[in-house]
Amino acid sequence: MERSLTLLLIAALSASLAAAEEAAITRGTTIYATYCAPCHGVQGAGLLGPNLTDAEILHGGSHEEIVTVITQGVMSKAMPSWASVLTETQIEDTAHFVQSIMGQNLAGPARGEKTTVTPFPSGSPTLPYVLRTFMPTLDVGPEVFSHHGEGHSTFKYSPTKGSFDQAKVQDPISGVPGAIAVSFGPKLSYCFDTTECRLLYTWTGPFVDMTSYWGEGEGGARQKFDYIARVIGDVTFHTSGAHPIRGKPQFKGYRKINGIPEMQYRIGAVDLTLRIEPSSSDDSVLLHYTAQGTGGGLTFNFDSAEAAQIKSDVGILRGSNLTLTAAEASAFTLRLIPHASSR
Secondary structure, three states, X not given: OHHHHHHHHHHHHHHHHHHHHHHHHHHHHHHHXXXXXXXHOOOOOOOOOOOOOOOOOOOOOOHHHHHHHHHHOXXXXXXXXXXXXXXXXXXXXXXXXXXXXXXXXXXXXXXXXXXXXXXXXXXXXOOOEEEEEEEOOOOOOHHHHOOOOOOOOEEEEEOOOOEEEEEEEEOOOOOEEEEEEEEOOOOOXXXXXXXXXXEEEEEEOOOEEOHHHHOOOOOOOOOOOOOOOEEOOEEEEEOOOOOOOOOOEEEEEEEEEOOEEEEEXXXXXXXXXXXXXXXXXXXXEEEXXXXXXXXXXXXXXXXXXXXXXXXXXXXXXXXXXXEEOXXXXXXXXXXXXXOOOOO
């Protein structure tokens, strides 16, 4: 009798744990779709980030190891920390979802019988192309990069082994690491710096040439250590001066709203979102902001060259300073008037 009762209790406990895990996976599915799918693909088969469903496990497959990766990130592979964006429970739920898709071995977008490298990617107004990569600084001055560290030589990292080769040294790469480049087609492309949390420059025409990194034709001709994308359009804006909002920037990630990336970050005590898109009525660029935690309001202290290209739908713009009340700062749009070419 006691044995039967014990077995019933064990069965009930197992069912309860299974139901709890299933609920966590369901919650994690929604979180993954919002924050993780832009890099790892809708089904987890990889996109900008690696395939989460195949047999190659880079940083451990246990629940605890996955939680650690999500929480701390892997900066050497451009995987951000999500600790400031997601709660501990949300991270736990996301880890349960990731574990649930491991082993499915789904074919990623780069798989197939024949791999063709496309050096000139491009997007469209309805489906912008998002590329997280190293970008050139172009004409952006060093004063803009006040929160970037100075690069030093390091041991070569092997993504297949997940370790550094102590016998090989790699020099630092000259460019903007962790940049996000977005193409809406010939009318607008832009580069956003996730360290400074700032729009660096915009351009028109073609997007970027990735031949030096991806290779040419059918691939196999990649040049080692040359990761910098080449901007191949006409630059119509580049930022200058110190950041217009004073404080230390902290990038939290981005999500897509109707296909358009919305950057999420914090500067000082202010939480901001920024969604950039081309205007449907003219050649201007629309910067849609939201800001929370502004207290008595928000002030943009633009560089004079930057201010000459900017208009705001609310607030008071005097010279290079834009002043917004807390209510105005909660949702506002800056209109960037492009030059014919600043390059």
